[in-house]
Amino acid sequence: MIWVVYVSDKPHSRINFPIGMDGGIWGVHDSKKLSVQDVKNGDLVAFVYAISWLKAEGAPPRGFSRVSAEKLEDFRGIVQKIVIGRVSQSYYYSEESVWPDDVYPHRFRFEIVKKEQGGILFGMEFYNKAFVEAVRYSACTQGSVTKTPEISKMEQIPAAADDGIDGFDVQEPKSVYEGKPIFRLHRSRERNSQIVKAKKASVLEQTGKLACEVCEIDFLEVYGELGKHFAECHHNKPLSLRSANQQTTLDELSILCANCHRMIHRRKNWLTVCELKGLYDEHNN
Ligand SMILES: [Zn+2]
Numbered sequence: 001m002i003w004v005v006y007v008s009d010k011p012h013s014r015i016n017f018p019i020g021m022d023g024g025i026w027g028v029h030d031s032k033k034l035s036v037q038d039v040k041n042g043d044l045v046a047f048v049y050a051i052s053w054l055k056a057e058g059a060p061p062r063g064f065s066r067v068s069a070e071k072l073e074d075f076r077g078i079v080q081k082i083v084i085g086r087v088s089q090s091y092y093y094s095e096e097s098v099w100p101d102d103v104y105p106h107r108f109r110f111e112i113v114k115k116e117q118g119g120i121l122f123g124m125e126f127y128n129k130a131f132v133e134a135v136r137y138s139a140c141t142q143g144s145v146t147k148t149p150e151i152s153k154m155e156q157i158p159a160a161a162d163d164g165i166d167g168f169d170v171q172e173p174k175s176v177y178e179g180k181p182i183f184r185l186h187r188s189r190e191r192n193s194q195i196v197k198a199k200k201a202s203v204l205e206q207t208g209k210l211a212c213e214v215c216e217i218d219f220l221e222v223y224g225e226l227g228k229h230f231a232e233c234h235h236n237k238p239l240s241l242r243s244a245n246q247q248t249t250l251d252e253l254s255i256l257c258a259n260c261h262r263m264i265h266r267r268k269n270w271l272t273v274c275e276l277k278g279l280y281d282e283h284n285n
């Protein structure tokens, strides 16, 4: 069983969260005791600390961080920490003082098994939907300890990779952008969304091939069967400042080969497909 606890970035949490993580102990208020009573030795608990909206995406959705289950796709942004602990002592009651404002007698103990921190991109593009929902629920209920019956193993917490039609397994370029949240977000969208599949299917249907929009290479033509469906998709409006309801359309995406795609992202200010095409034509006449 995996449990999820969302901890907000409030003044008391800033004090209490590190105390809990350092001591391997967590506790909840009387009003939340039902949520914690089934926590058992050996269970995993994922603590997700402090979500904020990614500014590059424009204004946050209204009431962000307390979104309803129907708006789960809006529950995304950057979280400061994710700590996963394995429960070493099942639920118990104790009034022994642990935190300065100690009103959390319903407790369990754990040992940390995994810790991530610093600008972790969060949302359904990055994590299992059931996990995101549990975090959302916990956030909406002031940190109740929330079950995720759909997930039993730690490996299931990240979103499953969905690589489009096929052969869309490309590593992030080892460039100046490596590890930067916005680039990761951009690449993640290019890799994971259903719309990428739809784009490839639509281009295939219309043109009978998946040729790079810049250099026109068609991997099927060059490599035969091995190169079939081998192409990348680039979001022309990488962070399109899209509001929650705004759907990506197929013409916001371009089909590119791996080289041209890397060239687009090589400069700090990403080139447009048109600009790269201009450079390409200029040097290949
Ligand atoms: Zn190309």
Ligand SMILES: [Zn+2]
Pocket (backbone or CB within 6 Å): 186, 190, 233, 234, 235, 261, 264, 265
């Ligand atoms: Zn791109």
